[in-house]
C-alpha cells in the first residue's frame with residue numbers, strides 16, 4: 001500500500017448491494033465520540049490552565065480567556081481538533097441542539113472556525129460561501145419568528161472592537177459570502193448564543209439581503225435567514241429563541257448528550273448509559289484514579305479546582321511530633337513501627353476506588369466502585385483550613401467544623417471529599433482525627449463507613465451532624481485489622 005496516497009473512501013455496501021445503514025451509523029457515532037472526546041480534552045486542559053493562571057494571580061476573566069485560547073492552541077499543535085476542513089452543511093458528529101460552553105469550543109470541534117468573526121466562510125470573493133454564523137447580542141440581530149432571524153452584516157461596529165472606525169459596511173468577506181449563499185441557495189449553520197452558552201440551531205437559508213441605516217448612522221447589511229424545515233428542534237429555552245421549547249416527547253426524541261438540560265429519553269425514563277468525562281480528576285495524586293462520569297446527555301465536567309491531598313493551613317501553627325499513646329493516630333514524625341495498630345489508619349489517601357458522577361438532582365456526587373467494609377476510612381475532607389470568622393459567602397464547598405472550631409474551604413483547592421452530598425440516612429460518618437499537629441481547633445475530618453457499602457452506591461453524610469453525632473458521643477476503637485475501625489457508642 002502506498003502510504004503517501006490518501007485512502008479512497010469506499011461506499012459501504014452490504015451483501016444485498018444496498019448501503020449499509022449500520023455501517024454509516026457506526027461511522028457517525030464514531031465521529032460523535034471523537035467530537036465528544038475533543039471537548040472533554042479541551043475542558044480538561046482548560047481547567048488545568050485555569051488553576052495555573054489563578055495561581056499566577058490573574059483576574060478571573062483574563063485567566064479564563066487565556067486558558068481557553070491556550071487550551072485550543074495546545075490541542076491544535078497536537079492535531080487534536082476535529083472537522084478541520086471547512087465545509088458547508090452539517091458537521092459530522094455535531095447535532096442540532098448541542099450546547100457548547102464557549103466560542104473557542106466551536107473552533108475545536110469545527111462548527112465555526114472563527115475566533116472573533118461572526119461569519120465563517122469558504123472560498124474567496126464571488127466564489128465564497130458562508131459556512132456558519134454565530135448570532136450574538138453584539139450586533140442588533142433579531143429573531144422575527146420561530147424559524148427565521150435577521151442577521152446584521154459584519155464591520156463598522158464599535159461593540160465588537162472599541163477602536164473600530166464606525167463606517168458603512170462593505171460587501172466583502174463574510175457579508176459577500178452570505179450574499180453568495182443566498183444566490184446559490186446554500187445552507188448556513190446557525191449557532192445561537194443563549195445565556196452565556198452556544199447552541200447549534202441547525203441549517204438556515206439566506207432569503208433576503210437589504211441595506212438600512214444602523215444605530216450608528218451608517219449603512220448596514222441585514223440578512224433574513226429562514227430555518228430549513230424537517231430538522232430537529234434545538235432545545236433553546238431562553239434568549240433569542242425562547243419559543244422553541246417543545247414538549248417532553250420532542251425533547252427526548254432530539255435529546256443530545258451535549259445538552260445538559262435534557263435528562264430524559266423518548267419515553268421519559270432516565271437515560272442510563274454513562275460516559276467517562278475525565279479519567280483522573282486527581283491527576284495521579286491519589287492511589288486510584290478518580291474518574292468523572294456522566295450520563296450520555298450531559299457533557300459537563302466539574303468547575304475548575306485544584307486537586308490537593310493535604311490540607312492547606314491559612315495560618316502558621318506548630319506541628320509537634322505526636323505519639324499514638326495519647327489516643328491520637330500516629331503522625332508522620334511518630335517513632336512507632338509500621339506494625340503499630342494505630343499507624344496511619346486514615347493517612348493513606350483514598351483507599352477505595354471512588355468516582356465522581358452527575359446525580360439526577362444534587363449536582364455532582366461520589367460513589368464507590370468497590371465494596372467498602374463498615375468502619376473503613378473512605379476519605380478525608382481536604383481543603384484550605386481557616387479559623388472561624390472569615391467564612392466565605394459562597395459556601396457550597398465549605399465544611400464548617402462546628403463547635404467553635406474552624407472550617408475547611410474546598411472551593412479552590414480540595415479533594416474528592418468536596419463532592420460528597422448530604423443525606424439524612426447517610427452511609428458515612430464524620431470523625432475528627434489528629435495526626436500531624438495537636439491544635440484541636442483544626443482536626444482532620446475523616447469519613448468512615450457507618451455500614452458495609454456495596455459497590456455502585458453513592459456516598460453521603462449528614463451535613464447537620466458534624467459537631468456531635470446523632471449517634472451520641474462516638475469513639476472509635478481500633479480492631480486487630482489495620483485500616484478498619486469499629487464504631488462504638490459510649
Ligand SMILES: C[S@@+](CC[C@H](N)C(=O)[O-])C[C@H]1O[C@@H](n2cnc3c(N)ncnc32)[C@H](O)[C@@H]1O
Pocket residue numbers: 361362363364365395396397398418419420421422423
Ligand atoms: C459539598 S457540595 C457537594 C457536591 C455538589 N453536589 C457538587 O455538585 O459539586 C454541597 C452542595 O451540593 C448540593 N447538595 C448536597 N447534598 C444535596 C442533597 N441531598 N440534595 C440536593 N443538593 C445537595 C448543595 O448544592 C450543596 O450546597
